Amino acid sequence: MTNVVLNIHLSEMEDQWSWSGNGANEFSSNSVKKLIENNNPAFVNGEVAWEKTLPIKVNFFCWRALINRLPTREAISRRGIIIETQACPICNSHPETVEHLLLNCPGTNMIWTSLSQWCNIPSFHVDSIRGLLDHSNNINTTTSARKKIKLIFITAMWVIWKARNDTVFNNKLWNINRLVDDVKTWSSLWINNREKNGDSMWNSWSTYMSS
Ligand SMILES: [Zn+2]
Numbered sequence: 001m002t003n004v005v006l007n008i009h010l011s012e013m014e015d016q017w018s019w020s021g022n023g024a025n026e027f028s029s030n031s032v033k034k035l036i037e038n039n040n041p042a043f044v045n046g047e048v049a050w051e052k053t054l055p056i057k058v059n060f061f062c063w064r065a066l067i068n069r070l071p072t073r074e075a076i077s078r079r080g081i082i083i084e085t086q087a088c089p090i091c092n093s094h095p096e097t098v099e100h101l102l103l104n105c106p107g108t109n110m111i112w113t114s115l116s117q118w119c120n121i122p123s124f125h126v127d128s129i130r131g132l133l134d135h136s137n138n139i140n141t142t143t144s145a146r147k148k149i150k151l152i153f154i155t156a157m158w159v160i161w162k163a164r165n166d167t168v169f170n171n172k173l174w175n176i177n178r179l180v181d182d183v184k185t186w187s188s189l190w191i192n193n194r195e196k197n198g199d200s201m202w203n204s205w206s207t208y209m210s211s
Contacts, residue, residue: 053151053194058158065098065157066129072096089168099128101164102157107174114180115156119149129157148191155187 050059064070073086073096088096090107102108103126116123121139126132136150159182166172 051151051154054154054190058154058190061158061161062129062154065102065161066133068098070098070161072098072101074100089164090174102129102160103127103132107176108160110176111156111160111179111183114176115152115183118180118184119145119152121149132157148187151191152183152187155190156183159183159186 051062054062061070068075073083073089075098076083077086086095088094088100088105088107090101091105094100094105103112113123121141124135126135132153133150136146136153139146139149141149159179163172163174163179163182167174
């Protein structure tokens with residue numbers, strides 16, 4: 001440990017973020033996308049779609065969830081790091097796996113039920129992130145609505161993960177109604193921003209959903 005620390009040379013400069021993904025230290029969403037495509041066969045096989053409507057951080061998060069790379073307590077423990085508990089910080093009664101936290105925890109289940117009602121689709125149960133995305137692709141509705149439901153699903157996972165971190169690191173209370181509202185707000189904002197360039201289907205669809 002001492003050797004590791006001694007080998008680090010600190011500079012007088014102020015700390016700053018840098019991006020070495022494209023070799024030019026210049027960050028761009030395209031360079032992240034290229035990096036992921038080049039490093040992950042799932043992208044090359046077209047199994048993971050890059051959702052242009054959603055911010056890059058949300059796409060990146062979704063990809064990490066899909067390949068089981070989120071630092072849940074179960075994942076941290078699996079990597080040999082000793083932690084106090086593997087239990088889900090929301091329900092405290094099940095190991096915190098990606099699938100449990102994002103899909104099946106009693107504290108997140110109700111979010112999915114509310115969102116299903118909002119999207120006017122039947123309640124559903126899936127056991128994997130891939131299962132969730134596949135489910136969104138197979139819902140019996142118009143292509144346009146299916147697409148938006150998928151974006152809402154991805155947004156929901158992202159909101160749940162952020163809230164989980166707030167609970168773990170900032171002792172914030174888990175408030176299901178607030179989280180459902182957050183998913184509605186963020187997904188509507190992103191979808192509306194995108195749709196400004198075309199597709200008027202969203203307006204009629206969102207009016208329909210809120211009526
Ligand atoms: Zn739980």
